[in-house]
Amino acid sequence: xxxxxxxxxxxxxxxxxxxxxxxxxxxxxxxxxxxxxxxxxxxxxxxxxxxxxxxxxxxxxxxxxxxxxxxxxxxxxxxxxxxxxxxxxxxxxxxxxxxxxxxxxxxxxxxxxxxxxxxxxxxxxxxxxxxxxxxxxxxxxxxxxxxxxxxxxxxxxxxxxxxxxxxxxxxxxxxxxxxxxxxxxxxxxxxxxxxxxxxxxxxxxxxxxxxxxxxxxxxxxxxxxxxxxxxxxxxxxxxxxxxxxxxxx
Amino acid sequence: xxxxxxxxxxxxxxxxxxxxxxxxxxxxxxxxxxxxxxxxxxxxxxxxxxxxxxxxxxxxxxxxxxxxxxxxxxxxxxxxxxxxxxxxxxxxxxxxxxxxxxxxxxxxxxxxxxxxxxxxxxxxxxxxxxxxxxxxxxxxxxxxxxxxxxxxxxxxxxxxxxxxxxxxxxxxxxxxxxxxxxxxxxxxxxxxxxxxxxxxxxxxxxxxxxxxxxxxxxxxxxxxxxxxxxxxxxxxxxxxxxxxxxxxxxxxxxxxxxxxxxxxxxxxxxxxxxxxxxxxxxxxxxxxxxxxxxxxxxxxxxxxxxxxxxxxxxxxxxxxxxxxxxxxxxxxxxxxxxx
Numbered sequence: 252x253x254x255x256x257x258x259x260x261x262x263x264x265x266x267x268x269x270x271x272x273x274x275x276x277x278x279x280x281x282x283x284x285x286x287x288x289x290x291x292x293x294x295x296x297x298x299x300x301x302x303x304x305x306x307x308x309x310x311x312x313x314x315x316x317x318x319x320x321x322x323x324x325x326x327x328x329x330x331x332x333x334x335x336x337x338x339x340x341x342x343x344x345x346x347x348x349x350x351x352x353x354x355x356x357x358x359x360x361x362x363x364x365x366x367x368x369x370x371x372x373x374x375x376x377x378x379x380x381x382x383x384x385x386x387x388x389x390x391x392x393x394x395x396x397x398x399x400x401x402x403x404x405x406x407x408x409x410x411x412x413x414x415x416x417x418x419x420x421x422x423x424x425x426x427x428x429x430x431x432x433x434x435x436x437x438x439x440x441x442x443x444x445x446x447x448x449x450x451x452x453x454x455x456x457x458x459x460x461x462x463x464x465x466x467x468x469x470x471x472x473x474x475x476x477x478x479x480x481x482x483x484x485x486x487x488x489x490x491x492x493x494x495x496x497x498x499x500x
Numbered sequence: 501x502x503x504x505x506x507x508x509x510x511x512x513x514x515x516x517x518x519x520x521x522x523x524x525x526x527x528x529x530x531x532x533x534x535x536x537x538x539x540x541x542x543x544x545x546x547x548x549x550x551x552x553x554x555x556x557x558x559x560x561x562x563x564x565x566x567x568x569x570x571x572x573x574x575x576x577x578x579x580x581x582x583x584x585x586x587x588x589x590x591x592x593x594x595x596x597x598x599x600x601x602x603x604x605x606x607x608x609x610x611x612x613x614x615x616x617x618x619x620x621x622x623x624x625x626x627x628x629x630x631x632x633x634x635x636x637x638x639x640x641x642x643x644x645x646x647x648x649x650x651x652x653x654x655x656x657x658x659x660x661x662x663x664x665x666x667x668x669x670x671x672x673x674x675x676x677x678x679x680x681x682x683x684x685x686x687x688x689x690x691x692x693x694x695x696x697x698x699x700x701x702x703x704x705x706x707x708x709x710x711x712x713x714x715x716x717x718x719x720x721x722x723x724x725x726x727x728x729x730x731x732x733x734x735x736x737x738x739x740x741x742x743x744x745x746x747x748x749x750x751x752x753x754x755x756x757x758x759x760x761x762x763x764x765x766x767x768x769x770x771x772x773x774x775x776x777x778x779x780x781x782x783x784x785x786x787x788x789x790x791x792x793x794x795x796x797x798x799x800x801x802x803x804x805x806x807x808x809x810x811x812x813x814x815x816x817x818x819x820x821x822x823x824x825x826x827x828x829x830x831x832x833x834x835x836x837x838x839x
Contacts, residue, residue: 261580263553263580265549265550265553265554266553267553267554267556267557267576269573269576269577269580270573270577271577317663317664317665317668318665319665319666319667319668322665322667322668322671323667323668323671327671345585359581360584362584363577363580363581363584364580364581364583364584364585365581365584365585367593368590368593368597369597369601369768369771369772369775370768372771372774372775373767373768373771373774376682376685376686376771376774377686377689377767379682379683379686380686380687380689403689406760406763406764406767407689407747407763407764407767407768407771408764408767408768409764409768436508438563438565438566441566441567441568445567
């Protein structure tokens with residue numbers, strides 16, 4: 252099983268707490284750097300294309316006089332893209348941004364829900380503090396030092412950054428595991444089922460080695476296994492995964 | 501049946517419910533992406549939640565170190581998040597914010613507003629007195645260009661529109677004012693000291709510049725320039741200072757709820773006022789760009805604009821601007837039933 256990151260247990264009305272793995276400074280920085288590049292590229296792209304269209308020639312120079320149309324169509328939108336990126340996208344994408352999606356993290360409230368517009372705006376306003384003195388120094392320090400890995404904006408808004416990674420595919424494991432539980436304990440049944448499901452995608456040498464290790468763990472003699480080819484190993488695994496005496500109701 | 505066999509039988513029975521978990525996961529994804537308006541789907545999610553809670557509890561006992569438990573926890577967290585999803589209709593959220601939440605926050609901030617205003621006024625008076633008594637101290641508060649312009653008998657704002665178009669001027673001013681306003685709020689994080697500094701410095705500068713231009717006989721002209729946009733702009737400065745002070749006090753005197761909780765509560769509540777401040781500063785910036793530097797507007801027109809916009813601000817912050825359109829509730833239960 253994969254190691255679970257330090258998490259937050261949120262109480263729920265059912266009495267069964269919800270476990271949310273908290274994202275740390277690394278995931279935060281990764282998401283921020285991706286977002287920073289996106290907004291920089293978008294802002295620059297707007298400025299360059301706007302300037303070229305405005306000038307009607309291959310030049311990015313501003314007009315000699317202080318023209319409102321230049322400012323309104325070229326400069327202001329580029330600045331707006333850069334500076335309002337987080338405000339607009341976090342609200343529009345319900346607490347996410349392209350960078351957060353790539354880093355597989357998402358924002359939640361302390362009760363595990365999706366933050367509303369107010370908390371998202373407050374969280375972003377406090378970037379002014381978190382970015383002090385340079386390169387998000389204060390924010391990163393707080394993320395490292397606080398128990399829930401939060402920066403000042405998160406403290407103000409009551410938000411947390413949690414991992415939103417894809418869960419293990421249930422189709423790979425459960426169907427087979429349910430059948431083989433009569434002979435194996437749950438974890439082993441899952442491993443056998445997963446190996447069989449991934450059999451076609453694994454390298455021949457690797458799948459043979461894994462099959463031998465699994466079969467040996469469940470009582471097969473090394474001498475028996477040594478003589479088996481790939482097909483034989485697979486057949487032994489399938490035999491191991493089959494229920495003995497029918498699946499329990 | 502021995503205990504191990506019973507355990508395995510229970511685990512197998514649990515795993516046979518996997519199709520139900522997958523349906524719940526698909527339903528959550530549909531609802532999270534807003535790809536369904538189906539009410540039955542939403543209602544079913546509540547049943548999914550109970551089912552998953554039950555199965556998570558069983559998986560934690562029967563299959564504690566398994567992918568099945570990880571998967572179930574993941575789906576359960578997703579459904580929990582979907583069910584705790586706030587109202588995301590932007591229109592109704594904003595209407596509620598301006599009609600109910602901001603007026604309530606203003607009432608809560610009232611003592612802070614009084615204190616912030618007092619600090620600002622005292623700082624302005626101090627700045628005025630300081631430069632009135634020691635005129636050379638204006639160099640501490642104003643740029644050399646501004647000083648030279650006033651010493652030549654004209655305000656730096658004269659002919660401003662010949663240099664910068666109104667639209668550019670407006671955007672520059674409103675962006676700058678919004679940043680200052682946000683800074684005054686965020687600086688409350690430094691136990692209120694940052695807010696105090698920003699309020700005091702701005703007050704000192706205003707008073708000092710007024711004293712300096714008055715000494716050169718340009719006080720009326722400066723008043724004429726400021727009055728149209730300044731009534732709201734200076735009020736918003738005090739409002740954002742009050743919001744910052746509330747954040748600062750929550751950190752200094754958190755009370756029984758603890759420092760982190762008090763900070764979160766104060767920041768979120770006073771932060772709502774900042775949205776109104778930003779909206780008002782957009783209007784003030786447009787006035788400052790289009791009206792204030794334009795010599796075609798006489799003093800009465802400027803005063804009328806300034807006072808009207810200030811009254812608009814009061815109506816907005818008290819919630820009256822949106823509340824008057826609210827349908828009246830039926831007087832009795834019978835009337836409600838009849839309706």
